[in-house]
Amino acid sequence: xxxxxxxxxxxxxxxxxxxxxxxxxxxxxxxxxxxxxxxxxxxxxxxxxxxxxxxxxxxxxxxxxxxxxxxxxxxxxxxxxxxxxxxxxxxxxxxxxxxxxxxxxxxxxxxxxxxxxxxxxxxxxx
Amino acid sequence: xxxxxxxxxxxxxxxxxxxxxxxxxxxxxxxxxxxxxxxxxxxxxxxxxxxxxxxxxxxxxxxxxxxxxxxxxxxxxxxxxxxxxxxxxxxxxxxxxxxxxxxxxxxxxxxxxxxxxxxxxxxxxxxxxxxxxxxxxxxxxxxxxxxxxxxxxxxxxxxxxxxxxxxxxxxxxxxxxxxxxxxxxxxxxxxxxx
Numbered sequence: 352x353x354x355x356x357x358x359x360x361x362x363x364x365x366x367x368x369x370x371x372x373x374x375x376x377x378x379x380x381x382x383x384x385x386x387x388x389x390x391x392x393x394x395x396x397x398x399x400x401x402x403x404x405x406x407x408x409x410x411x412x413x414x415x416x417x418x419x420x421x422x423x424x425x426x427x428x429x430x431x432x433x434x435x436x437x438x439x440x441x442x443x444x445x446x447x448x449x450x451x452x453x454x455x456x457x458x459x460x461x462x463x464x465x466x467x468x469x470x471x472x473x474x475x476x477x
Numbered sequence: 478x479x480x481x482x483x484x485x486x487x488x489x490x491x492x493x494x495x496x497x498x499x500x501x502x503x504x505x506x507x508x509x510x511x512x513x514x515x516x517x518x519x520x521x522x523x524x525x526x527x528x529x530x531x532x533x534x535x536x537x538x539x540x541x542x543x544x545x546x547x548x549x550x551x552x553x554x555x556x557x558x559x560x561x562x563x564x565x566x567x568x569x570x571x572x573x574x575x576x577x578x579x580x581x582x583x584x585x586x587x588x589x590x591x592x593x594x595x596x597x598x599x600x601x602x603x604x605x606x607x608x609x610x611x612x613x614x615x616x617x618x619x620x621x622x623x624x625x626x627x628x629x630x631x632x633x634x635x636x637x638x639x640x641x642x643x644x645x646x647x648x649x650x651x652x653x654x655x656x657x658x659x660x661x662x663x664x665x666x667x668x669x670x671x
Contacts, residue, residue, distance in 0.1 A: 360498075393500065393540025419641055423545035423583055427536060 354406025
């Protein structure tokens with residue numbers, strides 16, 4: 352299954368998005384990296400790296416980020432790991448994570464999971 | 478630099494509070510404090526190793542956008558100083574040049590977006606000119622500081638289109654950019670050390 356990583360400045364926000372994926376896609380490998388190492392507001396290279404490691408498999412990983420340093424720090428982790436099947440996605444983290452985790456749990460490949468998550472960016476809510 | 482970031486922690490945080498998430502000073506102080514601990518026993522290491530280690534430490538410890546940005550700057554500088562035990566003025570200017578390039582690439586930013594680049598790019602240009610005019614090392618860096626300070630003043634006149642301050646857009650006009658300010662402080666430390 353494709354792994355999902357949620358990166359946020361807030362520990363609670365990242366954990367909350369992870370919890371939201373469990374409602375529809377319990378069993379999909381999802382990891383959260385939220386806040387700094389001392390529990391503050393920000394992003395942590397080490398936490399993001401551990402989260403990617405925790406859900407990585409040959410099927411690949413999609414990484415969803417909130418903003419700013421989350422984008423740049425996740426980019427650095429992905430570049431340093433050097434795998435081409437870890438993708439950073441530009442989409443809303445809550446809606447994107449729900450769509451991606453459901454797609455992954457259904458056995459979709461990395462490309463399909465990516466597209467499912469990205470569709471959350473343009474899909475109207477009503 | 479470490480002392481300077483500790484001293485200016487509140488000022489930078491106040492600047493950041495006005496237009497963004499109010500953590501720049503705290504983050505920079507935390508990052509440079511971590512660098513101090515990391516390089517404490519680095520006496521015999523070459524400049525490249527020290528700069529690269531400082532960069533990696535900033536990426537890990539800062540927690541905000543300044544981490545990947547300053548981290549990239551120090552790591553890129555470390556690469557060109559690999560194996561060297563002395564840094565001359567042209568090495569220094571080259572370090573700033575690769576730092577600007579690295580930051581532009583990492584932050585997907587250009588000049589004029591109310592970021593640290595609005596201090597860095599003019600200071601680089603001023604130092605390159607002062608170097609070709611044959612000024613002394615100290616004068617060259619002082620010209621860089623002067624241009625960086627003008628760059629900080631310029632950031633007050635424009636709206637942010639990059640970074641967290643872009644969320645408040647036009648309302649950021651009148652406030653100086655915290656990243657441009659911290660860069661100017663750091664360059665000033667170098668000028669005063671010569």
